[in-house]
Amino acid sequence: MDQKELRELENRCIQEYAPWCTARCPVHVDVRAMNAAITAGDFTLAAKVLKKKVPFPGIISHVCDHPCEDVCRRTTIDAAISIRELEMAAMSFSEPVKERVVLLKSKGKRVAVVGAGLSGLTACFDLAKKGLGPVLFETSDRLGGTLWGYPEDALPREVLKRDLELLESLSLEIRFRTSLGSDIFLAELRNEFDAVYLGIGADSGSTGEVHCDDRGRILVDSITFQTSLEGVFAGGSAVSGPSERSPIRSISEGRRAAISIDRYLQKVSLVASRENEGPFETRLFTSVEGEERRARVPLADAALGYTVDEALLEGGRCLQCECLECVKVCQYLADFKGYPKKYVRQIYNNLSIVAGQRHANLLINSCSLCGLCKEVCPEDLHMGEVCKASRRLMVSQNRMPPSAHEFALRDMEFSNSELCVLARHESGMTSSRSVFFPGCQLAGSSPRHVIKTYAYLRDRMEGGVALMLRCCGAPADWSGRQDLFDRTMTEFREQWEGLGSPTIITACSTCHGVFAEKLPRDKVVSLWETIDRLGLPEQTARTVTKPVALHDPCTARNEPGILDSVRSILDKLGYSIHEPALSRKETECCGFGGLMAFANRDLAEKVIDRRIEAIPEYIVAYCAVCRDRYASHGKPTGHLLDLLFGGPEVGEFVVKGPDYSQRRENRTRLKRSLLREQWKEEHVAYENEQAITLHIAEDVRELMEKRMILVEDVREVVEWAEKTGNRLVNRTTNHFLTHYRPGTVTFWVEYSPEDEGYAIYNVYCHRMQVLEEIKH
Amino acid sequence: MTHKIDLTGAEEWICASCGVTLELGTVEVAYMGSKYPVELPKCPKCGIVFVPENIALGKMAEIEKILEDK
Numbered sequence: 004m005d006q007k008e009l010r011e012l013e014n015r016c017i018q019e020y021a022p023w024c025t026a027r028c029p030v031h032v033d034v035r036a037m038n039a040a041i042t043a044g045d046f047t048l049a050a051k052v053l054k055k056k057v058p059f060p061g062i063i064s065h066v067c068d069h070p071c072e073d074v075c076r077r078t079t080i081d082a083a084i085s086i087r088e089l090e091m092a093a094m095s096f097s098e099p100v101k102e103r104v105v106l107l108k109s110k111g112k113r114v115a116v117v118g119a120g121l122s123g124l125t126a127c128f129d130l131a132k133k134g135l136g137p138v139l140f141e142t143s144d145r146l147g148g149t150l151w152g153y154p155e156d157a158l159p160r161e162v163l164k165r166d167l168e169l170l171e172s173l174s175l176e177i178r179f180r181t182s183l184g185s186d187i188f189l190a191e192l193r194n195e196f197d198a199v200y201l202g203i204g205a206d207s208g209s210t211g212e213v214h215c216d217d218r219g220r221i222l223v224d225s226i227t228f229q230t231s232l233e234g235v236f237a238g239g240s241a242v243s244g245p246s247e248r249s250p251i252r253s254i255s256e257g258r259r260a261a262i263s264i265d266r267y268l269q270k271v272s273l274v275a276s277r278e279n280e281g282p283f284e285t286r287l288f289t290s291v292e293g294e295e296r297r298a299r300v301p302l303a304d305a306a307l308g309y310t311v312d313e314a315l316l317e318g319g320r321c322l323q324c325e326c327l328e329c330v331k332v333c334q335y336l337a338d339f340k341g342y343p344k345k346y347v348r349q350i351y352n353n354l355s356i357v358a359g360q361r362h363a364n365l366l367i368n369s370c371s372l373c374g375l376c377k378e379v380c381p382e383d384l385h386m387g388e389v390c391k392a393s394r395r396l397m398v399s400q401n402r403m404p405p406s407a408h409e410f411a412l413r414d415m416e417f418s419n420s421e422l423c424v425l426a427r428h429e430s431g432m433t434s435s436r437s438v439f440f441p442g443c444q445l446a447g448s449s450p451r452h453v454i455k456t457y458a459y460l461r462d463r464m465e466g467g468v469a470l471m472l473r474c475c476g477a478p479a480d481w482s483g484r485q486d487l488f489d490r491t492m493t494e495f496r497e498q499w500e501g502l503g504s505p506t507i508i509t510a511c512s513t514c515h516g517v518f519a520e521k522l523p524r525d526k527v528v529s530l531w532e533t534i535d536r537l538g539l540p541e542q543t544a545r546t547v548t549k550p551v552a553l554h555d556p557c558t559a560r561n562e563p564g565i566l567d568s569v570r571s572i573l574d575k576l577g578y579s580i581h582e583p584a585l586s587r588k589e590t591e592c593c594g595f596g597g598l599m600a601f602a603n604r605d606l607a608e609k610v611i612d613r614r615i616e617a618i619p620e621y622i623v624a625y626c627a628v629c630r631d632r633y634a635s636h637g638k639p640t641g642h643l644l645d646l647l648f649g650g651p652e653v654g655e656f657v658v659k660g661p662d663y664s665q666r667r668e669n670r671t672r673l674k675r676s677l678l679r680e681q682w683k684e685e686h687v688a689y690e691n692e693q694a695i696t697l698h699i700a701e702d703v704r705e706l707m708e709k710r711m712i713l714v715e716d717v718r719e720v721v722e723w724a725e726k727t728g729n730r731l732v733n734r735t736t737n738h739f740l741t742h743y744r745p746g747t748v749t750f751w752v753e754y755s756p757e758d759e760g761y762a763i764y765n766v767y768c769h770r771m772q773v774l775e776e777i778k779h
Numbered sequence: 780m781t782h783k784i785d786l787t788g789a790e791e792w793i794c795a796s797c798g799v800t801l802e803l804g805t806v807e808v809a810y811m812g813s814k815y816p817v818e819l820p821k822c823p824k825c826g827i828v829f830v831p832e833n834i835a836l837g838k839m840a841e842i843e844k845i846l847e848d849k
Contacts, residue, residue: 361848404847405811729827732795740792742830751835769835770843774807774814775821775828779796 004392009351012389015382016344017286022324024071024086026285029255030056034071034086034321041089041318046311047100049093054102057254058128058169059121061162064090066153068249070282076289076322081296084321085309088302092314104172107134112268115140115196117183120148121250122239123202124170125257126264130200131173133265138196139175142182146170148204149240156306184211189235198234198264202257205240205248213237220244226280227273228260234267236260255281288381289324329376329386332585334610335599336376336386339366343376343384350393361402367393368407369606372481372597373557378589387597394483405747406770407602408482410711414663418443418474419491423670425472426498429461430681435505436466439530440518442511443474445644447666448627450673453510455648456530457677460508463537469502470681471495472674475514481598492521508533510644512559512626513596519562531625534647535568539575543647551641552581552618554633556626557592569625569643576646583618593629600632601711611636621656631660662704664714694718695725696760703763712750712766719745720752721761729777738764744772786820789831794822801829808839811846 004012020026024034033052040049053060067087075083114130114137116123123139124146130137145151146167150158181187183203189212192199201213201221214222214231221230221237228236238256240248259280266273300317302309309317329343330336339346346366353363372387397403417423423446428435439460441453453472460468476491499507507522509515510530518527553573559565566587573580585591594600594610615622615638624630625643633640639656661669675686697718699707707717724730724741731740733753742751749772753765786803793800801820806828808817820829830839 359849360845364848404844406843406847728796730795731792731801731827731829733791734793735791739795740829749830751830751832765832767832767835769830769839771808771810771839773819773828773830774809775826777825777827779825 004351004354004389004396009347012347012384013344015380015384016326016342016347017288017382018326018342018344020285020287020326022287022289023074023076023285024084024324026279026287027074027282028056028071029249029252029281030258032056032071032090034084035323037093038084038089038318038321039323041093041314042321044315046093046096046314047098049089050097050100053090053093057251058125059166059254060090061094061166062121062150062158063251063254064094065158065162066150067251070249070251076291076324077320080291080294082299085299085302085317088309089314089318091308092311092318095308096311096314102169102172104128104132104169106131106136106173109136110134110268112198113138113196114198114200114264114268115192116200116202117192118148118202118204118239118241119143119146119177120202120204120239121150121253122241122257122260123148123200124167125254126200126202126238126261127170127175128173129258129261130264131175133261135261135265135268136173136175137200139177140181140183140187141177141179144179146177189213189232193232193234198267199236200257200260200264201230201235201237201241202239202253203237203241205243205245218244226277227263228256229263229267229273236263252281287324288326288328289322290328291322294322326381328379328381329384332375332379332589332591334613335369335371335606338369338606338609343380343386343389346386347389350389354393354396364397364404364407365603366390367397368404368602369599370597371557371592371594371599371610373592374560375557375585375589375591378560390597391481391483394481395485396483398483398485403483408478408484408598409747411478411598411601412482412484412487414667415443415474415476415478415491417667418447418670419494423472423674424498425470425674425677426502427682428469428502429467432467434467435469435502437464437506437508438469438471438499438502439508440471440475440510440514442509442514442627443472443670444666445510445627446472446670446673448631448660448669449642449644450669450676452642452644452648453673454677454680456510456644459540459648460533467505468508469505470677471498471502471507472670472677473498475511475517477513477517478598480517481596492517512556512562512565515562515565516558529562529565529568531568531572531643532564535571535575539572540647542649543576550579550581550620551623552583552620553586554583554593554614554618554622554624554629554640555586555590556624556629557590557596558626560588560590572643572647573623578623578646580623581618581620585617593626593632595628595632604709608636611638627660635659662708663711664704664707667713667715695722696758697721698757698760698762700763703766707766710766710768712768716745716748716750716768717752717763717766719743720750721754721763724752724754728779742773749773785833786831787833789820789829792820792829794825794827796827797822797824799824810843811849813846813849815842 022035025031037049037052057063069087071086072083077083114135116127116137117140119141127139221241223230223237223242228238230237238260239253263273297320300313349363353361367390370390374387377383377385439457476488479488507527508530515529591614594607600607611632622640630640630642641656678684678686720743723743738753738755740753748768750768754761754763802823803818804821805816806819
């Protein structure tokens with residue numbers, strides 16, 4: 004990921020874009036924050052938010068033409084928030100604060116501002132703050148211009164005067180009763196001052212010196228507000244004309260002209276980086292799905308405005324517009340307390356730093372790569388792709404934490420070892436039209452389903468059904484190990500081509516996805532489409548009579564053929580299916596995808612809980628891992644193959660799946676029993692085994708599962724201890740404690756000899772190597 | 780790992796080969812190309828080291844993570 008890609012990715016996350024109200028407001032009042040403060044009852048904070056952008060908040064809260072309300076998201080549900088009235092409430096109910104204006108040191112330039120209406124006063128205010136305290140020329144004998152024309156109940160004089168007092172704190176030089184064109188002339192002003200601002204209102208008539216349109220409106224540059232004369236700027240009603248008068252735009256234009264004047268006097272570009280200064284279109288997306296209609300809180304008396312209680316109610320109608328579509332549906336994205344724009348930046352920094360802690364490693368390795376974010380993102384941003392590419396980069400730079408994926412990769416290596424791998428034509432055949440590929444997880448989770456399904460396929464299909472037992476290589480791909488993934492794929496290809504490249508029938512949608520990407524598309528078909536086409540097995544097991552919720556595995560989300568055929572099968576079986584809120588294309592990962600369960604176990608457990616809490620019904624899954632993970636948290640979950648070929652009875656939908664060690668054993672046993680039954684051979688690799696017997700209680704097995712320690716590891720450690728005598732002994736219990744490091748992990752095992760074998764009491768491990776030398 | 784380590788229960792274990800009580804001693808531990816001297820109980824005769832469970836899953840795991848993210 005280089006800087007350019009980073010920007011491109013960051014730019015696709017729209018969470019930080021302004022809400023519609025703020026974007027449309029010419030001075031960008033943070034209406035969302037103001038409403039949040041009001042809803043929290045903090046009117047002082049709400050007023051502070053308003054004052055941050057508006058120099059005359061009392062006036063504006065009374066007379067603003069509120070273009071923000073036209074684009075309020077609530078207009079798509081019922082009616083806009085009463086934003087101006089809420090501003091009034093913020094001003095009325097806030098604690099009085101002594102306003103302090105910080106002025107920069109004088110820059111020694113002279114600026115003239117003509118006209119003391121909203122735009123001229125704003126220009127004065129902003130120029131003074133920039134150290135360009137101007138001289139103000141006003142026709143009448145008071146500040147405020149046409150603001151005095153509002154009736155008292157629309158703009159109380161008290162409010163008007165209070166806001167105008169702000170100008171006093173600026174110690175401006177003000178020349179009242181001085182009219183442009185009679186008392187002073189623009190040519191003089193240009194002579195005497197370094198820059199001039201004309202905020203002369205709509206009715207002042209042309210100055211005769213700057214270019215105007217045929218309606219007498221001064222023509223200005225739309226970005227800089229410079230007139231046809233260099234150094235002369237104009238804004239407000241003098242530019243917009245009397246019919247398009249807008250108080251809030253007058254403020255915006257006075258402000259933007261002040262920016263131009265400052266730049267003009269500094270002799271820098273007037274136009275650089277001035278995007279979105281006025282009203283602009285936002286790219287934000289906010290879903291209003293499920294939002295209830297709530298009518299505007301009516302105003303009893305428009306002049307008095309809302310009461311505190313009414314303001315709280317009306318402020319509460321604000322949708323607090325933001326996107327977070329992906330964060331709402333993903334525990335992973337929520338867990339790291341940000342959103343993709345932030346994450347992409349953190350990941351980029353993580354990958355770029357030369358020295359120091361890489362704090363985003365866990366962020367990168369925790370994603371399930373499931374792609375739900377992309378499905379719900381208005382801009383199709385796929386955090387999984389960002390994370391996977393980052394993992395590859397980390398691997399290539401030798402910076403992948405070994406603890407993240409090593410266990411899973413060892414498991415893959417085991418599944419693709421001689422102990423488990425099988426690739427055979429159907430017994431008695433020399434060629435195959437198709438090959439059944441159950442995948443390592445179904446083989447590990449439920450070998451009997453592999454045997455039954457294979458029998459069904461042989462029975463129903465012509466032309467020979469071969470069998471391949473192995474892992475598709477997805478763990479290598481997920482962990483960023485491109486080299487290992489390629490190697491695994493090459494091995495697979497050799498075996499598959501050795502069978503004559505038959506059509507692959509996949510039971511696992513992860514394998515399906517891997518093959519669909521790497522092999523000709525017409526060579527891969529799912530088991531579910533196959534069963535749907537061939538018809539149900541003769542004796543199906545109807546074990547559940549209540550409605551079931553169907554959980555689609557995340558790797559099936561873009562396989563409509565799989566999604567449809569599974570529903571069709573359940574329909575033929577007579578089940579009424581409930582679709583969870585997140586299903587089909589928008590299904591959730593069970594927490595195993597992307598190796599999340601290995602890199603961030605706690606998160607992956609939360610992912611399970613979140614899913615099962617959202618589904619009240621019994622779950623039917625058609626991925627062995629999803630099935631076992633939901634069942635592991637006590638959720639009644641059956642595999643579609645249970646329903647097709649018989650499986651746990653209703654009460655046993657909660658039967659826990661096998662643990663890591665048992666899955667390994669299941670894979671080896673499956674190979675052995677199939678070889679024996681189908682091909683009348685003995686599985687040589689298992690013949691010479693003379694392993695010691697271990698007695699492991701259930702609670703210790705659970706500990707091993709959690710700590711990712713296999714029975715094989717424990718066996719190896721005990722054997723080593725018995726051979727070398729290197730061990731400690733407990734004075735009280737007489738248990739032995741020993742440690743051994745067969746590979747990259749040091750295992751500790753507390754045990755004692757028992758019943759021709761060994762009882763195991765405790766196991767733990769660490770990756771740090773203790774450099775000891777044992778002298779005997 | 781210069782912090783004080785919690786060795787509650789550690790005195791229960793003695794070296795099975797030498798039959799002697801373990802004593803705190805300096806041991807080197809290594810991970811991700813870094814090496815540190817640490818104080819751990821070990822047999823004064825044969826040198827077999829004891830890493831208690833709370834150390835392995837606590838302090839040691841913490842440092843492993845820091846070194847992995849370095």
